[in-house]
Amino acid sequence: MKRTGAGLIAAAVAVTVGCSIQSQGSPESESSSSPSATTATSSAVKARAIRNGPRNVNAVAITLDADYSPSAQAHVAAGTYPKQVNQDAIDVLTETKTPATVFATGMWATTYQKELAKLAANPNFELANHTWNHDAWTKTCYGLPYIGSDQAKHESLQQTNRAITQATGKAVAYVRMPGLCQNHSDVKLMASEGLQLVNTDVPTTDAFATSPSAVAKSMLKQVKPGSILLMHLNGAPNAPVTAAILKVLIPGLKAKGLTPVTLSTLLKK
Numbered sequence: 001m002k003r004t005g006a007g008l009i010a011a012a013v014a015v016t017v018g019c020s021i022q023s024q025g026s027p028e029s030e031s032s033s034s035p036s037a038t039t040a041t042s043s044a045v046k047a048r049a050i051r052n053g054p055r056n057v058n059a060v061a062i063t064l065d066a067d068y069s070p071s072a073q074a075h076v077a078a079g080t081y082p083k084q085v086n087q088d089a090i091d092v093l094t095e096t097k098t099p100a101t102v103f104a105t106g107m108w109a110t111t112y113q114k115e116l117a118k119l120a121a122n123p124n125f126e127l128a129n130h131t132w133n134h135d136a137w138t139k140t141c142y143g144l145p146y147i148g149s150d151q152a153k154h155e156s157l158q159q160t161n162r163a164i165t166q167a168t169g170k171a172v173a174y175v176r177m178p179g180l181c182q183n184h185s186d187v188k189l190m191a192s193e194g195l196q197l198v199n200t201d202v203p204t205t206d207a208f209a210t211s212p213s214a215v216a217k218s219m220l221k222q223v224k225p226g227s228i229l230l231m232h233l234n235g236a237p238n239a240p241v242t243a244a245i246l247k248v249l250i251p252g253l254k255a256k257g258l259t260p261v262t263l264s265t266l267l268k269k
C-alpha cells in the first residue's frame, strides 16, 4: 500500500507548515472565549481555525489525534500494523492525571469502543472530532484521498459526532482536519454544525519520531501559555514513541509553570 501512513505524514508535514495552511483570510488571533463541550452552538463558534488559547493563563492543552482510515484498517487486518491504540500513552496520561483532548476519527471511535468508553468515563479526557475516515477535505493534502462533496463532509462530521456522543453523552465541540487541510468554506461548514476548528501552535509533533527526548525538548521550546500541542494516539508504526515523549513533556510543562488542561477548559479561560 503506497499510502502507508499518509494520514500521519500529512499531519506531520502540515503542522510543519501550519501557518501557510490556516484558513484563508484568517490571520491568527488569540482565542479569548469558546464554547464548552456541552454548550456548543453555531453562534458561539468562530469560522476560523483556533491555534491557541488565551496567552494570559498558565495553562496549555495537550491534544492527541486518533487516526484511523481504510488504509490503516487494511494494515491491521493484514497484521502489518498493530492495533491502532497507544495504550502506553493513555496509561501515562491516566497515571499522571494529565488532562488531554483526543480528536478521534469515527472509524477509531467505532473500532475501539472499549477504549473510547474508558476515555469517556475519565473526566481528564475530552473527546473531539477528527472526521470519519481521515480523508482530506481539500484536493491536495499530502496524498490523502479526497472526500469529495459537501454532503460527504457533513456526513463525515455527523457520523463521527454520533459515535463520540454515544460514548460521552455530550455534544462534540471541536474538530480537527486530517493534515490540517481545509478551505474557508469548510470552516464555515464546520461552524454551521456547531464545531470549532482547532489546529496547533506547536509545529513539532510525535509523527514518525524516533528520539522522544529531542521531540519533547523541541515542543517545550515552542510552547507558550495557552498553547495547543498536537500529538497522536494511534501508536506504531506512525507515532511509536508518544508515551515516551509524554513522560518528558509532562514534567517539562510543569517545570515551566504550565498546567495541562482540556481544550474546553483552556478556551473558556
Ligand SMILES: [Zn+2]
Pocket: 007, 008, 011, 065, 066, 067, 130, 134, 177, 178, 179
Ligand atoms: Zn490525523
